[in-house]
Amino acid sequence: MNRAIKFKLRNGKLVTIRRIREKDYEDIMKFMDKFSRDVGAVQTNQYAGQPKKDKDQSIKLYESDNNLFIGVWDGKNVVGIASVNKTAPNHPYRMGKRAVIGLMMLNKYTHNGIGNKMIQILEKWARENGVHRLCATVRHKNLPSIANFIKNDFIITGVKYDTAYINNQWLHEYLVEKLIEE
Numbered sequence: 684m685n686r687a688i689k690f691k692l693r694n695g696k697l698v699t700i701r702r703i704r705e706k707d708y709e710d711i712m713k714f715m716d717k718f719s720r721d722v723g724a725v726q727t728n729q730y731a732g733q734p735k736k737d738k739d740q741s742i743k744l745y746e747s748d749n750n751l752f753i754g755v756w757d758g759k760n761v762v763g764i765a766s767v768n769k770t771a772p773n774h775p776y777r778m779g780k781r782a783v784i785g786l787m788m789l790n791k792y793t794h795n796g797i798g799n800k801m802i803q804i805l806e807k808w809a810r811e812n813g814v815h816r817l818c819a820t821v822r823h824k825n826l827p828s829i830a831n832f833i834k835n836d837f838i839i840t841g842v843k844y845d846t847a848y849i850n851n852q853w854l855h856e857y858l859v860e861k862l863i864e865e
């Protein structure tokens with residue numbers, strides 16, 4: 684993704700979606716802090732009170748050609764982020780042709796079309812960057828996310844049992860995948 688885009692939400696509001704860069708680190712940390720205390724956090728690995736992500740490591744990830752990190756801005760505030768990461772870019776067995784997707788946004792902004800748009804942007808980057816297989820893991824009761832991936836032609840290819848213990852129950856994860864011609 685080279686340029687910022689304006690995206691119109693279902694409620695008519697315009698937000699900006701663009702690549703996250705080094706200069707955005709503090710804004711992203713503010714978002715992570717808000718998100719980790721919001722209801723959607725339990726659908727991810729984020730949790731209230733978690734340590735701040737390491738600055739150097741985060742910036743390295745934002746700026747690397749092996750990943751795309753995108754953010755959604757409502758005015759000056761980041762309200763959602765998503766990423767696609769090649770997991771082993773230089774591996775001789777072409778394991779670098781696999782990339783993992785993740786998405787999260789504040790609850791107030793969900794069901795407005797952002798998640799669908801972010802998957803499309805991440806998939807476009809994957810196609811342009813030699814990815815063969817796109818993957819994600821989704822908690823088994825996260826119906827909005829499962830539906831979002833299925834809407835974008837991912838299929839459920841596996842299940843991992845007991846991957847997280849939240850609110851007194853073990854939760855499982857579905858693996859969702861999409862093959863890209865490469």
Ligand SMILES: CC(C)(COP(=O)(O)OP(=O)(O)OC[C@H]1O[C@@H](n2cnc3c(N)ncnc32)[C@H](O)[C@@H]1OP(=O)(O)O)[C@@H](O)C(=O)NCCC(=O)NCCS
Nearest residue numbers: 723726786787788793794795796797798799827828830831
């Ligand atoms: C899951 C998430 C990324 C989806 O993004 P979103 O912006 O809410 O989704 P969209 O509005 O773009 O909707 C895309 C599709 O997802 C599905 N969907 C979205 N919200 C849904 C809901 N509340 N119930 C059922 N399906 C839903 C629908 O299939 C929808 O397509 P449609 O509008 O044609 O019906 C977002 O809700 C989120 O960040 N949740 C909290 C964190 C999280 O779960 N992250 C994903 C971890 S794998």
